[in-house]
Amino acid sequence: MKTKARASAQLRVESSVPHIQAEIERLIANGEIDAGERVKEAVIAQLLGVSRGPVREACRLLERVGLLKSVMNKGFYVRSLSAKEALDLYDLRRNLFGMAGRLAAPRIDDLKIQGLEQVYNAMNEAISENDTVRFYNLNTDFHQQVVEYADNYRLTEIWPTLESELQLFRRQGLYTVASMQNSNREHRVILDALASGNPELAQRATEQHIAEGKVRLLRNING
Structure with missing residues (x-):
């Protein structure tokens, strides 16, 4: 039973990541998070009613497509485009x-x-x-x-x-x-x-x- 509960919780987390990713992209596109600005994971997690784990995973995915960059011990920042x-x-x-x-x-x-x-x-x-x-x-x-x-x-x-x-x-x-x-x-x-x-x-x-x-x-x- 505990195994099933953990699997169900993991599924909910994974399914929420695309939604969180899309929301962060929207915030960037609308200028609510500017180039060079840090993505405040705790704020976004609270806004969307999720934990910081899936927010961090969404940020990693956005780093792969070139929207964000990670800075050690500081978090994720919106990348500046020349x-x-x-x-x-x-x-x-x-x-x-x-x-x-x-x-x-x-x-x-x-x-x-x-x-x-x-x-x-x-x-x-x-x-x-x-x-x-x-x-x-x-x-x-x-x-x-x-x-x-x-x-x-x-x-x-x-x-x-x-x-x-x-x-x-x-x-x-x-x-x-x-x-x-x-x-x-x-x-x-x-x-x-x-x-x-x-x-x-x-x-x-x-x-x-x-x-x-x-x-x-x-x-x-x-x-």
Whole structure:
């Protein structure tokens, strides 16, 4: 009986780790934990109603994907991403998102297009409310859906890691209303290209979108 109880408790801990990991990622993406700041395990454990053990395990997983770094005897800190690293990520994302567009175009159906349309419309609402946090999260969701529709296992596995790393340089290229409007106009072009079913057109639209995002980031970095 005791063995079963221990196994049940261990299962609850393991199942809570992905939830804790997602919550820490959300806090980082929303700027509630800044780059260079220590992740306060006790605070997060209390917030989520769990012990510190699974919080620590979630932090270890986030260290593996490059979001956190561990400092001996001090704990986990949100990693700082240099401008060079962020720009390199954009170059890599451009190639991969272009691949996603090319693969998704002949596979996508009307129902999936409608789902992307809903995200696109929600982003327009976020722009009208100047809600940069909501726009950023919807923008990430739009990209993730396109990648999933490409139906490529390795691409789907790699993409979230790149997006997570870019959170460390979050929203710097999407901060103004004008930048968000430009970004969503590009989403419209992607939607139309995917709906056409033309792989080459979809690849150009998705690659161009990431390239323009890099330009927005550079403009922000250079003031």
